[in-house]
Amino acid sequence: MNYVTQLTFFRFLAAVLVVVFHYGHTTYPFNTSLIRQLLSHGQVAVSFFFFLSGVVLTINYLNAPNLSFKSFFLKRIARIYPIYILAFASTLLLTIFINGSRPSVISIILQAFSVHAWVPKFALQINYPSWSIAVEVFFYLLFPVLVQYLNKKAFDKQILLIVVFWIISTTISFLLNTYYYQPNTTNFGKFLMYFPLLHLNTFLVGILAGIVLLKFKEKAEKLRWFSRLSYLLGMVIIFLLFTNKTSLALYMNNGLLSPLFFMIIVGIAFDVSPLTKTLSNKFLVFLGNSSYSIYILQYPVYILMQTVLQEKVFQGKAFYLYLTTLLLISGLLYTFFEKKARFLLLSRWQLTKK
Template sequence: MQLDQITFTRFVAALTVVFFHYGQTVFPANVPFLFENVTAGPIAVGYFYVLSGFIMSIAYYQVDVSNRAEFKKLKYWVARFARIYPVYLIALLIIVAAKYKTLGEDWDVFLAHIFLVQSWIPGYPITLNTPGWSLSVEAFFYLCFPFLILWVYKKGIKQLAVFSIVLWVVTQLILTHQLNSDAYIPKNQLHDFIYYNPAMHLSSFLLGMLCGIYLKHTKDKQTSNNGFLLFASFMLIFILIWARPHLENLFGLKLAFTNGLLAPVFLLFIITLARHKGGISRVFSNPKLVLLGEASYSLYILQKPAHGIYDKVIVPRVPLNETIHFYIFLVLLIILSILSYKYFETPMRQLIRRKLQ
């Protein structure tokens, strides 16, 4: 099942993460009406989790019972390791090299990042390469995925649907309660548990899995030219993100927008785009846009070391205003991510899979 039209959305989501980290004061983020959406990076990470579960199911779930041989777990884990780890490791080592003199005795932090377990340990998730915490979460999902697929084969999609929806509701109730409790203080251990612990994001991945499996079971109904529904689902996401501070003021509560609250809306958009075969899909399937989507992982994971180098090497020597510097950095980061994808990420993935499998 070809879903090239979805790939480009990963690039757009990754861009919001870059704006969140480094471009909150530049155009278009400095337009009040657009600020929430342009800098929606933490919410976009939740989109990645939903999309990850969806794509994993599309790639690995077998509708035909006769094809459901035992899931080759080791082969799957090698493929996932080869996909994410080489660029992740390079980015981490650059950060460690920059912090070598100040790293001191905190080698346990480094080891936590090496083994992708930093998101489980309060105080550790964003200590080195900040975006790497989400890869720690993804690694947990990848570890669980084969067992989840085998469970669905045994118990059926209805069991997954009930479990996913119940877990999503329970997770949102827990997060909302904890975010608004007296114990919550930004950057304390409870903060790390709420925002970074993999268990608090699992429902997003499971809902993505559920919808991917559903789409495979309804593949004969997947073609649609309903551009209005696609546009409406996109606008719903845009409006909900824009309305976030207004909703929190209205209800007098902090809401867990970054922890899967919008997962059902994301899935509406993903399924509609996956089924859409009209002009928007054809545009999004343009090879150049697909390449940007494929390179979005490198863009996401390399942004911090790349920005650190740019900030130390270029900014002091080239007197330009903040906006121009940001966009020069962004263009260089995009070029770097494409080169990384083509000449490092892809060859390393092929090499690791060939050697280990």
């Protein structure tokens, strides 16, 4: 059973959710009462990305013999950096020549090396969605060390360590947001939202989900009813949280929802049903694979379409034209640039593709 293939389409859904959250919330049907309420928590989709990264990396590498830090990191760089640099350079040029922006040299350097999320002041400058890529790069640096450490522990110890870390880190985030909260227009507010360490718990729970999937993959058939209950319950809880005004909204960005992500993804992965086959459809997998381009290119394509359409805010047909253009560009770049650039880099570094 290929869990990675099954889960790929969820990346596409999360990427489109972020795009709609940023640019489409005033367009029908996203401006209707219920959907607008759901979309108001659209930033949680980025946390879902972090969780999925933990799941997928664990499935691919947990049992890899002699995992090399250098090999692993270079493979990840080959995966994310070509389109990252293209999006960064495009946004930089578009903001300078179309928007008249003048980003600082420090901001340019930090974002070029994908470390800008570590400095709250610069986290959202230039191509602002790319802050999450800086967080991902941090996870990539940690992952080989985490895997080597966890592989030395028994399954129950792995669970205990990750759960304890999640409890401690979530408590810290809870206290910071309760007593020191500031909107993300301030540097401390940006620290609370975007600082990489505050998202590590989400990534670790994703790793735990990957461990569980590998541990019980032979028992998927026996677990199918439990798995269905798991993901349905997880979805219902998230729906209720998103559609009801709750004080918990303030704490959803720093790992609080990770257990619910766990219930949903592990449940769906273990569900041996037509749903699984549908999620493995080649076209859905293609959409999932192009999700990174969709996410990282959303802002430069938005600036470009503002010029083409002569509109500052997209509503109705303008938004759907923008979204269609973004999806087409992302699909083409994934097929003809991203994959080829990755292959060339891996060949140059004499690494096999994984």
